[in-house]
Amino acid sequence: xxxxxxxxxxxxxxxxxxxxxxxxxxxxxxxxxxxxxxxxxxxxxxxxxxxxxxxxxxxxxxxxxxxxxxxxxxxxxxxxxxxxxxxxxxxxxxxxxxxxxxxxxxxxxxxxxxxxxxxxxxxxxxxxxxxxxxxxxxxxxxxxxxxxxxxxxxxxxxxxxxxxxxxxxxxxxxxxxxxxxxxxxxxxxxxxxxxxxxxxxxxxxxxxxxxxxxxxxxxxxxxxxxxxxxxxxxxxxxxxxxxxxxxxxxxxxxxxxxxxxxxxxxxxxxxxxxxxxxxxxxxxxxxxxxxxxxxxxxxxxxxxxxxxxxxxxxxxxxxxxxxxxxxxxxxxxxxxxxxxxxxxxxxxxxxxxxxxxxxxxxxxxxxxxxxxxxxxxxxxxxxxxxxxxxxxxxxxxxxxxxxxxxxxxxxxxxxxxxxxxxxxxxxxxxxxxxxxxxxxxxxxxxxxxxxxxxxxxxxxxxxxxxxxx
Amino acid sequence: xxxxxxxxxxxxxxxxxxxxxxxxxxxxxxxxxxxxxxxxxxxxxxxxxxxxxxxxxxxxxxxxxxxxxxxxxxxxxxxxxxxxxxxxxxxxxxxxxxxxxxxxxxxxxxxxxxxxxxxxxxxxxxxxxxxxxxxxxxxxxxxxxxxxxxxxxxxxxxxxxxxxxxxxxxxxxxxxxxxxxxxxxxxxxxxxxxxxxxxxxxxxxxxxxxxxxxxxxxxxxxxxxxxxxxxxxxxxxxxxxxxxxxxxxxxxxxxxxxxxxxxxxxxxxxxxxxxxxxxxxxxxxxxxxxxxxxxxxxxxxxxxxxxxxxxxxxxxxxxxxxxxxxxxxxxxxxxxxxxxxxxxxxxxxxxxxxxxxxxxxxxxxxxxxxxxxxxxxxxxxxxxxxxxxxxxxxxxxxxxxxxxxxxxxxxxxxxxxxxxxxxxxxxxxxxxxxxxxxxxxxxxxxxxxxxxxxxxxxxxxxxxxxxxx
Numbered sequence: 001x002x003x004x005x006x007x008x009x010x011x012x013x014x015x016x017x018x019x020x021x022x023x024x025x026x027x028x029x030x031x032x033x034x035x036x037x038x039x040x041x042x043x044x045x046x047x048x049x050x051x052x053x054x055x056x057x058x059x060x061x062x063x064x065x066x067x068x069x070x071x072x073x074x075x076x077x078x079x080x081x082x083x084x085x086x087x088x089x090x091x092x093x094x095x096x097x098x099x100x101x102x103x104x105x106x107x108x109x110x111x112x113x114x115x116x117x118x119x120x121x122x123x124x125x126x127x128x129x130x131x132x133x134x135x136x137x138x139x140x141x142x143x144x145x146x147x148x149x150x151x152x153x154x155x156x157x158x159x160x161x162x163x164x165x166x167x168x169x170x171x172x173x174x175x176x177x178x179x180x181x182x183x184x185x186x187x188x189x190x191x192x193x194x195x196x197x198x199x200x201x202x203x204x205x206x207x208x209x210x211x212x213x214x215x216x217x218x219x220x221x222x223x224x225x226x227x228x229x230x231x232x233x234x235x236x237x238x239x240x241x242x243x244x245x246x247x248x249x250x251x252x253x254x255x256x257x258x259x260x261x262x263x264x265x266x267x268x269x270x271x272x273x274x275x276x277x278x279x280x281x282x283x284x285x286x287x288x289x290x291x292x293x294x295x296x297x298x299x300x301x302x303x304x305x306x307x308x309x310x311x312x313x314x315x316x317x318x319x320x321x322x323x324x325x326x327x328x329x330x331x332x333x334x335x336x337x338x339x340x341x342x343x344x345x346x347x348x349x350x351x352x353x354x355x356x357x358x359x360x361x362x363x364x365x366x367x368x369x370x371x372x373x374x375x376x377x378x379x380x381x382x383x384x385x386x387x388x389x390x391x392x393x394x395x396x397x398x399x400x401x402x403x404x405x406x407x408x409x410x411x412x413x414x415x416x417x418x419x420x421x422x423x424x425x426x427x428x429x430x431x432x433x434x435x436x437x438x439x440x441x442x443x444x445x446x447x448x449x450x451x452x453x454x455x456x457x458x459x460x461x462x463x464x465x466x467x468x469x
Numbered sequence: 470x471x472x473x474x475x476x477x478x479x480x481x482x483x484x485x486x487x488x489x490x491x492x493x494x495x496x497x498x499x500x501x502x503x504x505x506x507x508x509x510x511x512x513x514x515x516x517x518x519x520x521x522x523x524x525x526x527x528x529x530x531x532x533x534x535x536x537x538x539x540x541x542x543x544x545x546x547x548x549x550x551x552x553x554x555x556x557x558x559x560x561x562x563x564x565x566x567x568x569x570x571x572x573x574x575x576x577x578x579x580x581x582x583x584x585x586x587x588x589x590x591x592x593x594x595x596x597x598x599x600x601x602x603x604x605x606x607x608x609x610x611x612x613x614x615x616x617x618x619x620x621x622x623x624x625x626x627x628x629x630x631x632x633x634x635x636x637x638x639x640x641x642x643x644x645x646x647x648x649x650x651x652x653x654x655x656x657x658x659x660x661x662x663x664x665x666x667x668x669x670x671x672x673x674x675x676x677x678x679x680x681x682x683x684x685x686x687x688x689x690x691x692x693x694x695x696x697x698x699x700x701x702x703x704x705x706x707x708x709x710x711x712x713x714x715x716x717x718x719x720x721x722x723x724x725x726x727x728x729x730x731x732x733x734x735x736x737x738x739x740x741x742x743x744x745x746x747x748x749x750x751x752x753x754x755x756x757x758x759x760x761x762x763x764x765x766x767x768x769x770x771x772x773x774x775x776x777x778x779x780x781x782x783x784x785x786x787x788x789x790x791x792x793x794x795x796x797x798x799x800x801x802x803x804x805x806x807x808x809x810x811x812x813x814x815x816x817x818x819x820x821x822x823x824x825x826x827x828x829x830x831x832x833x834x835x836x837x838x839x840x841x842x843x844x845x846x847x848x849x850x851x852x853x854x855x856x857x858x859x860x861x862x863x864x865x866x867x868x869x870x871x872x873x874x875x876x877x878x879x880x881x882x883x884x885x886x887x888x889x890x891x892x893x894x895x896x897x898x899x900x901x902x903x904x905x906x907x908x909x910x911x912x913x914x915x916x917x918x919x920x921x922x923x924x925x926x927x928x929x930x931x932x933x934x935x936x937x938x
Contacts, residue, residue: 017828020852107873113862115872122884123854207884228697228885249907256909359486370907381902382938383489385592393582393905402910403584403901404576404924415591415676416697416886420901432872432889433850436862438718438839440725441871455873469851 005198009205012124015149015183023469024098026180030144031094035087037172048164049075056157072132075161086134093141096406099424100147101468106458112437118467120431121147123207126199130213131155136162140169140187146427153190200225210410232413234337234363235265237395240354242371243276247283249392250370251290256394259294263339266366266398271345272354278307288314292325296341299329303347334361351376355383364413366398387420474667477657478674481593484652485618492938493567495649496613500563504556506641517633518544525626541601544630555603562610565875568893569616570937575927581906587936589900590616592676595668599682600624605631609638609656615896622659669694679879701882703806703832704734706864709823711840712745716752718861719839720759725863728763732808735835735867740814741823747776757783761794765810768798772816803830820845824852833882835867856889
């Protein structure tokens with residue numbers, strides 16, 4: 001077993017080496033062929049998916065699988081809508097600009113000695129995801145577009161669908177080989193958890209792991225590999241209502257941040273409130289009432305609990321009730337990703353206390369301040385150590401598509417490489433390409449007859465495109 | 470002990486949080502004060518250094534310490550030259566552009582909803598270095614310039630000097646506190662290996678480890694922490710003489726790559742030779758003779774050994790001799806960083822074989838092709854998976870100062886975050902700052918009354934400087 005897993009890693013590395021030399025148009029041929037083959041083989045894919053759905057239905061019936069997970073397993077959708085979206089996704093990736101060969105720095109070091117920093121693929125990526133089977137196609141296309149080799153592992157509930165999709169994609173890779181050199185091992189699928197354990201040890205061959213899935217999955221991977229991990233375990237996002245929070249902005253924004261999609265990592269989990277807002281009839285009352293009316297229950301610290309209890313609008317027997325819409329919080333509530341219509345509330349004395357709370361409890365994902373005081377917003381955005389720092393905007397905007405990346409590889413709470421929603425750029429690194437004419441370092445330095453470096457910047461617009469193949 | 474080490478990490482994190490809000494001019498005040506205090510306290514520093522030198526001399530006498538290490542311990546130098554260079558280094562860092570607050574992406578997502586990707590400090594960095602005591606000042610200044618908190622550990626041979634230098638720098642941090650808010654724990658020094666073991670566990674507080682030192686030090690750290698590590702263990706660089714290598718470029722370039730500073734990580738360790746060059750009187754003969762004349766001994770594969778043995782110029786009894794200037798190689802020689810006037814030689818059949826050898830044996834640091842065939846150079850530079858891929862230029866150019874970065878934090882062979890010589894940029898990451906007016910994600914999407922994202926790029930030149938504090 002461990003031998004065969006090393007083989008998968010070695011094959012991926014060999015494919016990655018070959019992929020360093022593929023051209024934009026070759027990648028486009030491959031992506032178009034993938035779309036074509038998926039279209040041609042859709043009935044086989046639907047048949048495999050039906051097998052997964054049948055097995056999953058049995059688990060739903062036994063109470064072992066949730067209805068929402070079951071729904072996500074379906075690859076066809078009504079009128080083949082989901083499948084058509086998947087096909088369109090392949091074309092969308094094909095239409096993105098090539099992330100490889102982009103120059104981010106260019107300097108003439110000396111006459112005839114030119115240095116270029118040029119984007120290059122990371123190499124081999126291992127992507128682990130849960131039960132949405134279309135992810136295998138999406139990630140494969142992103143890997144191909146960025147000239148990386150990918151090893152993929154999806155949720156076991158999608159086993160038959162994933163196998164069918166990967167088989168079709170590999171057939172596409174095989175079918176282009178007569179026309180263009182493209183490694184068929186650019187995409188490989190593995191099926192078991194044991195294989196993942198083995199792959200996490202292959203830091204010699206694998207350059208980056210991207211786990212997309214539950215908190216516990218991500219943590220397990222972070223704790224069990226030396227390979228860099230791109231991702232996020234928690235999404236504990238906070239919204240802070242500052243003393244000048246606009247009553248026309250705060251209620252809708254907080255409700256959106258909490259309820260637009262509670263299971264998402266960019267949903268807000270904690271509401272911080274400036275003490276000055278503890279007045280009846282104001283922005284806080286309206287915000288809380290809006291949350292209640294949208295089905296949200298609140299876990300409140302002493303001050304906010306007291307505020308609600310004393311407030312005749314928020315504490316109406318028959319409408320909102322302690323123990324239902326609101327209750328006392330525990331300390332753990334401020335470190336919890338509820339992923340549900342539930343929110344922890346805490347009253348703070350100042351902007352600085354809010355920043356402090358966030359830097360201690362939040363997960364460095366996305367945090368928002370609602371204020372009309374620009375200086376407070378700037379201080380908050382400077383000092384909160386998170387991938388996204390928002391002023392008067394819902395945390396739900398933290399997303400690769402909403403940011404305009406055209407795609408999203410994942411969301412990272414790392415402090416290195418890539419942070420926040422990660423587009424194709426996150427699958428790239430750079431190389432320094434130095435073009436000389438027999439230049440020797442010993443000719444430069446201090447003293448008679450020695451040369452000096454010129455370090456003339458080369459305008460990027462004059463070289464952009466030079467390295468796109 | 471582990472409590473106190475956690476305290477160091479917590480203090481660094483608190484300092485890092487405060488540093489998120491410091492301005493360019495505040496950082497400049499601090500750097501100037503550091504220079505001033507070092508100047509004022511130079512006699513104390515020299516006295517501490519004399520203690521280290523005395524202890525080190527005893528170790529040199531006992532044969533426990535090398536003369537070159539002893540020399541590196543000295544912080545004063547003839548006419549205080551080394552110390553003055555150190556002071557100038559502080560000013561040089563002060564004069565670099567502020568790496569924080571730089572905008573790398575700006576997009577209008579909707580009317581009144583603007584997204585900026587802005588450079589930010591990584592946070593807390595742990596830097597481990599060997600016996601050159603001036604590194605503690607250099608790294609401290611780089612950390613301050615990039616708004617990071619640093620925990621520093623140097624070689625034990627420099628203990629007294631490091632303690633004195635750090636004390637003076639901390640005094641500088643204290644002395645500015647009346648004028649500007651600047652955390653005194655921005656710089657902390659730890660002294661023992663045990664403390665390092667403890668710190669490597671503090672991934673909750675420390676964001677990046679930079680080990681600068683021996684191969685074994687770097688490997689030890691890579692193997693014993695979950696914190697991202699920026700650096701390189703090996704520097705196995707190769708030069709490939711292609712079949713069209715220019716006889717006027719190759720010999721000097723190879724000699725420079727090997728002998729300019731053999732102990733450096735960017736020195737060449739392996740010479741790959743195209744089989745077509747195995748002809749007497751050509752570029753290979755001249756290259757080898759030049760290497761011999763510069764004191765280099767070669768570890769040769771069968772083909773190159775045979776070439777030398779048969780060559781009357783290279784195999785002259787009394788001048789060059791088998792067992793002295795040249796000998797048969799072992800397989801390990803191609804995976805060895807000699808750090809000495811020694812080089813492994815291997816004959817390959819093609820450009821592709823050379824690329825293959827390098828991708829298998831080199832350490833992804835810097836590799837060079839010597840060729841007059843542009844297509845070969847491009848293929849080599851595309852397919853060699855290294856931080857630096859050079860055409861007709863010595864591997865010794867792979868250096869932050871030579872690249873024009875103004876400074877060098879270290880050299881990285883990572884495939885993520887920062888690769889190759891790393892300047893101040895390597896100590897930064899970015900944040901997404903989103904400026905809204907109460908925007909809600911639920912207002913966007915498909916269907917009646919829903920808004921669409923505009924995704925208008927905002928020209929960077931119109932916003933550059935907006936976030937530099």
